[in-house]
Amino acid sequence: MKNNKKLVINTAWCKGCGICSAFCPKQVLEVKAKVKIVNLDACIYCGQCEMRCPDYAIYLEDTNNDA
Amino acid sequence: MASKLIDKYMREDHLPHIWCPGCGHGILMRNVAKAIDNLGINQEKVCLVSGIGCAARAAGYMDFQTMHTTHGRAIAFATGVKMARPDLEVIVIAGDGDIAAIGGNHLIHAARRNINITVIVFNNDIYGMTGGQYSPTTPTGDYGTTAPYGNLDRPFDIGLLAAAAGASYSAKGTCYHVPQTIKLIEDGIKHKGFALIDCLGVCPTYYGRKNKKGGAVEMLTRQKENMITAEQAYKLPIHERESKVILGKIAENDFPEFTEEYQKIIDRLVKQNG
Ligand SMILES: Cc1ncc(C[n+]2csc(CCOP(=O)(O)OP(=O)(O)O)c2C)c(N)n1
Numbered sequence: 001m002k003n004n005k006k007l008v009i010n011t012a013w014c015k016g017c018g019i020c021s022a023f024c025p026k027q028v029l030e031v032k033a034k035v036k037i038v039n040l041d042a043c044i045y046c047g048q049c050e051m052r053c054p055d056y057a058i059y060l061e062d063t064n065n066d067a
Numbered sequence: 068m069a070s071k072l073i074d075k076y077m078r079e080d081h082l083p084h085i086w087c088p089g090c091g092h093g094i095l096m097r098n099v100a101k102a103i104d105n106l107g108i109n110q111e112k113v114c115l116v117s118g119i120g121c122a123a124r125a126a127g128y129m130d131f132q133t134m135h136t137t138h139g140r141a142i143a144f145a146t147g148v149k150m151a152r153p154d155l156e157v158i159v160i161a162g163d164g165d166i167a168a169i170g171g172n173h174l175i176h177a178a179r180r181n182i183n184i185t186v187i188v189f190n191n192d193i194y195g196m197t198g199g200q201y202s203p204t205t206p207t208g209d210y211g212t213t214a215p216y217g218n219l220d221r222p223f224d225i226g227l228l229a230a231a232a233g234a235s236y237s238a239k240g241t242c243y244h245v246p247q248t249i250k251l252i253e254d255g256i257k258h259k260g261f262a263l264i265d266c267l268g269v270c271p272t273y274y275g276r277k278n279k280k281g282g283a284v285e286m287l288t289r290q291k292e293n294m295i296t297a298e299q300a301y302k303l304p305i306h307e308r309e310s311k312v313i314l315g316k317i318a319e320n321d322f323p324e325f326t327e328e329y330q331k332i333i334d335r336l337v338k339q340n341g
């Protein structure tokens with residue numbers, strides 16, 4: 001299956017609460033001071049991180065149009 | 068730089084918001100945007116009204132017609148807007164202090180009146196903005212700056228209170244259960260009559276710290292692990308229910324709606340008097 005989503009981080013808005021990495025089912029993320037992608041290959045693009053990020057600092061972007 | 072949803076429904080020049088790291092208000096505010104987006108309501112036709120508190124700041128961040136009013140009085144302002152412009156989708160966002168302490172009387176009477184507005188409570192069990200005083204939803208025995216030896220009062224269940232006061236729709240959401248809470252908000256907005264969605268919040272800074280509940284992750288995990296459905300919860304004796312996180316609908320009824328009944332009187336009198 002061709003993936004048409006991209007995981008985007010807006011570091012400037014991240015407050016480092018750790019919610020995204022705690023509820024990511026595939027350990028894709030790590031939060032020290034700010035969120036960082038540590039294992040993009042494992043990402044299943046489920047959007048668990050986006051829906052619970054209180055700061056809108058991580059989200060999935062559709063890359064459909066440039067496919 | 069933000070997702071399409073945030074781009075469309077938030078005033079990005081006001082972001083990042085001032086809420087603390089891990090504050091559940093950010094999750095709930097996105098849920099409100101997502102619910103409105105799913106319903107496809109014209110953004111210009113939404114009037115978002117809030118009072119005062121951390122939760123109430125949502126009216127500054129969300130890009131609708133917005134009113135940031137006075138503490139406890141959001142429902143009174145919202146009632147005025149709805150009476151003048153019944154065509155608008157009027158939504159109130161409020162904290163538990165705002166809606167159930169100082170604003171408690173407005174809440175019960177708007178519910179009784181069954182006016183078609185939707186109230187979304189960001190219920191974090193504490194007064195966040197003013198520094199962690201206990202609120203009407205702080206569980207018995209929990210700590211706040213005004214309850215250094217533990218809270219003596221029993222908490223309100225705001226969802227149950229609204230339903231008992233006559234709200235024709237009442238539901239309970241959480242910060243953890245995002246898709247379910249979005250759906251409950253959608254149904255509340257669609258519902259004709261007074262609708263309240265009591266969403267369990269997360270205030271790691273005051274409620275979490277005062278009560279040794281850990282940070283946002285631990286507080287969200289507790290919501291996940293202690294969740295039971297509203298259907299199950301309200302069959303339990305109250306002392307067993309109180310430690311649970313309740314998700315689902317409490318009431319969904321078809322009662323006469325206030326602005327429609329009011330219009331009927333106008334129509335009747337106009338007809339009578341020529
Ligand atoms: C008339 C009046 N009384 C008291 C206050 C002080 N005050 C501001 S916000 C607040 C309560 C905030 O708690 P809550 O509504 O639960 O929202 P939160 O900050 O937790 O989101 C209080 C008592 C005020 N602004 N106006």
Ligand code: SF4
Pocket residue numbers: 085086087089090091092121122191195196269270271272273274
């Ligand atoms: S004090 Fe509590 S409610 Fe207010 S922004 Fe901080 S975490 Fe959120």
